Amino acid sequence: MTLKTTRRTVLRTGAAGLALGLAAPAYLRAQGAPLKIGHLTPTTGFLGPLGEYAQMGIKLAVEHINANGGAGGRQVELIMEDSVNPQTASTKAERMFERDQVDFIIGEISSASCLTISQVAARYGKCFVNTGGNSDSLRGADCNRYMFHVETQNSMYVNAEGEYFDAQGMVDGKNWYTLSADYAFGHDLLNAAKAFLDANGGVLVGDDLVPTDATDFSSYLLKIRQAEPDVVALNLAGTQITNFFKQYGEFGLDFTLGGFGFDTVSAWAAGAQNFRGTWPNVWNHLVQNDASQAFVQAFTTAYGKPPENQAWGDYNAGLIMAQAVTAAGEAGGDALVAYLESPEAQFDLMKSRKGYFRPSDHQLIQEIYAITALPAGEAQNEWDIFTTSDPVPAANEPLERLATSVTGGTCSF
Template sequence: MKLTHLVSTALLAATAMTAGVLSANAADISDGKIKIGILNDQSGVYADFGGKWSVEAAKMAVEDFGGKVQGAPIEIVDADHQNKADIASNIARKWYDTEQVDAIMELTTSSVALAVQGISEEKKKIDIVTGAATTDLTGKACSPYGFHWAYDTHSQAVGTGGALVKQGGDSWYFITVDYAFGHSLEEQTTKFIEDKGGKVLGDVLYPLGATDYSSFLLQAQSSGAKVIGLANAGLDTSNSIKQAAEFGIVQGGQRLAALLFTLAEVHGLGLKAAQGVVLTEAYYWDRDDKSREFGERFLKRTGRMPNMIQAGTYSAVMQYLKAVDKAGTDATEPVAKLLHEMPVNDVFTQNGKVQADGSMVHDMYLFQVKKPEESKRDWDYYTYLATIPGDEAYLSASESGCSLK
């Protein structure tokens, strides 16, 4: 009886000690939980580019992490910013001020990402951008708490732009979406073209979400440029390519450079229309064993393979949770410090590194869209062409224009 009593007392003490440790750990997590907001376009031109599929990728990361960090549950919330910076800003402020959101991620659309990164810096909260492209995020608008994860306009310009210049495409005309992303993408590609001895013959700006590209395409066609650069993304790119086919632009000898084109848009457009397009992505499901394993799990869950935005969102959420776990707290300063220090090794990339400006430097990959007869199964869309090493694909911190050191 005495022995039983002693054992019971010991078990109770051990249980209490364990509970105390868990309680202490959870006490270092604000509000007793980790809450991550995925803020993106879920109903507009970028709904397939990121959209609800990025939300699913974020949830997969939470599940793969185990659902808790430091004893605290992890929650994903999401919202549609409708590609409007004012709507996104209102959501971000509400999330931070009244809904205990610890970090905001994805942030498709550069104008939105810039606005939310400014608010995040003001509130001393972490944001990790996977959906927007402008290099201003790690340049003049850089933040000690802001991170740019999947790609940027410089990596796209070096990849797709570089390939076509090497192939003799040394004269360009741009059709550019008229906001921060499009301007940045055209600017970065122009610099690369001119550095390689090429020239830009002109450009035309159009509003996001336009449906009729005929006048823009005719201007580009009449310019005589060897390459028509589409400085846009999502449905805008798909619609541009569809209408270019109607004008016989490629048949007439000009090339189309889709400067931000992902697996999601290729799928939506179809191989017949998209075949031959050269593009740059940071992730492709059929690149190696790790990417294939993740891609198949994502396919089973969503009915589609992930593109670099969705896989990048998985990576961003996973790395943030690793940093919180290692820091033992979700306090912004120590977590941000670890995000700058920790290498990134996951299904998205290997040996990624975060610079002082917040840019996550990693390899990019050049692909060409297959012809329909070359594809062996659904989502078998790319032929691998080349690897662009991370240090070539991204601006260094000293080149970025960021004041952080």
């Protein structure tokens, strides 16, 4: 699907103002050729609900970029596809670069698909901005000079959530039971969780891999009931988490529940009566600052509901790359890499502090949050069913603190 936006909807505060307010040289403003952005993300399968928010986020970003004069004076043309699975993602990425002549690709949620897209992008010397793949290995042994990561990596989520549980006395000497999605994301997240528990005295008493197409969790819930752990931690994704929430309540289990990766769409789909526990979150619609709330208002006006964290990721990736094209003066892969690695490349992410890409592995270093389910009776509506923490790390702590203990090997560009 191809979308060329012309509607003059303008987000004039916060992140959009930073990314789009850069003055473009006259020769760039005069260029007539559009900037072509390819967008790949799964819109079917267990990650489909996240992909829908991703598409809404990037479409709104392109609309705002074009309404503010384009990227480096060039209007943006958006070419969107459903990536479905890693093989399809690779094929469609190659077609976007070869047939559609896109300047770079944004998107994805599956870590396995991120890897295949990044390999195609590298062959063409073009950038790929990952907005949903969490695997540490993508920032480690499988890193790529042309791949950048707006989404945080698994170890950052584990370290943040682990700190919360540790502060509650739920790690040292406590029994943990984990369920992990049986693909690259879940395997990688499980490795990070095991590393954290080993380092902090936690005991792993149960560990099950769950097929991505699983919808019935009764056999796992029976094993959890028998194990009687102190904490049940989920390393699941997409509709897996929603189904687990619903069945966990039906089984009447009340063990402390949490996890090391989470998307708010899973909470909304489960509903206030089923959602419980504390979870790490890259961003949520309750973050209180002007830029964040301006984005929430613009998104809600456009789509009739608040943005999910996946929408935040794809929206901000669009703004980041518009800023990069403007600053670099072109959209070539090498020029964009040089800018995104530079000290000048800092980005307003609708948070307390600006973020930046770490040159050593291209991870966007940024604050994250913890969200905690409200009792069902305290939920005001179908969206506001949790509370959000202050940013993590705290204002007086180094921004890279959560990203210092990682798994997945060492990056070598």
